[in-house]
Amino acid sequence: LNDGKNMLTGAQTGPKTGLLSDFETFEELQNAYDTQVQYFIDHFTVITNAADLVHQEYTPLPFLSCGMEPCVESGIEVNAGGAKYNTIGTAGVGVSNAGDSLMALKKFVFDEGIIEKTEFLEILKNNWEGQEILRNRILAEVEHYGNDDDDADNMASWVAKRYCEMTEKSMSCRGPYSPGLYPVTAHVLMGYGLAASADGRKAGEPLADGISPVHGRDTNGPAALLNSAAKLDHFISSNGTLLNMKFHPSAVKGEKGESSLEALMKGFFFSKGLHVQYNVVSSKKLRDAQCNPAKYRDLVVRVAGYSALFVGLHPLIQEDIITRTEIMEMA
Numbered sequence: 001l002n003d004g005k006n007m008l009t010g011a012q013t014g015p016k017t018g019l020l021s022d023f024e025t026f027e028e029l030q031n032a033y034d035t036q037v038q039y040f041i042d043h044f045t046v047i048t049n050a051a052d053l054v055h056q057e058y059t060p061l062p063f064l065s066c067g068m069e070p071c072v073e074s075g076i077e078v079n080a081g082g083a084k085y086n087t088i089g090t091a092g093v094g095v096s097n098a099g100d101s102l103m104a105l106k107k108f109v110f111d112e113g114i115i116e117k118t119e120f121l122e123i124l125k126n127n128w129e130g131q132e133i134l135r136n137r138i139l140a141e142v143e144h145y146g147n148d149d150d151d152a153d154n155m156a157s158w159v160a161k162r163y164c165e166m167t168e169k170s171m172s173c174r175g176p177y178s179p180g181l182y183p184v185t186a187h188v189l190m191g192y193g194l195a196a197s198a199d200g201r202k203a204g205e206p207l208a209d210g211i212s213p214v215h216g217r218d219t220n221g222p223a224a225l226l227n228s229a230a231k232l233d234h235f236i237s238s239n240g241t242l243l244n245m246k247f248h249p250s251a252v253k254g255e256k257g258e259s260s261l262e263a264l265m266k267g268f269f270f271s272k273g274l275h276v277q278y279n280v281v282s283s284k285k286l287r288d289a290q291c292n293p294a295k296y297r298d299l300v301v302r303v304a305g306y307s308a309l310f311v312g313l314h315p316l317i318q319e320d321i322i323t324r325t326e327i328m329e330m331a
Contacts, residue, residue, distance in 0.1 A: 088177050101199040124195060
């Protein structure tokens, strides 16, 4: 939107692809987006390949290599490419933010002309200051990924697929790159250093985690969320995907709750979903654990591909877990 310049610092961090006001059509904006993504994938590949060569020379892994038959047979350790499968995994972050932002731009700027291009860019640079009415309209009127809406889900799917397609074409000194869609917990820090985005997110706020919707934007229930996530191409995300969900204990209580959860999971994986994890804990309990950590030293939560003691997590990570959409009941 800003000709490759960081909206917080003004630094030219990406290629010059034009300002929002330069794009006559939404397709031109998508082409500029493609160019930016390709640039940063190439940039990341160079850095990662350099790090990989350093690891080969200075940090060999003989013990790990001894546990892999191809390494033993060839005499080549795992860092140098002795394994049977030699790929480097990467992770794209903010799929739903990018998808929802493109949906907002398409609807409010290009299709309906509700907001002028130059004005919208200035609003983002000023972090939505004095524009709560417009921001709330975007939150309320734009279709969001995570609600089984084909338009919004297809936009997020396009974002994810373009990243994966470009990443797959990258090569390391050991083999091809394998694209994934998960942040572990990096989405919090990445959001901290990012300006406001067109989906209504304010500067400094966390990005969405993995292929999960932006917190609070999925309003049609767990089945709709899983249907949305299943529309992404999980097979091209060969390094894995991450979908987080949070259930109130009452939602999965008893035989009815268990059977409902089982049906949800079977439906998701039947639709070729790859991964889902969930916490069964109320936001009220997590808030109490923040205030009274001594009472909850044994409270374990699912973070992002791993579990951890809640009270030992950084407060920003705690907050991110608490603000995940909480499913109160299921039919």
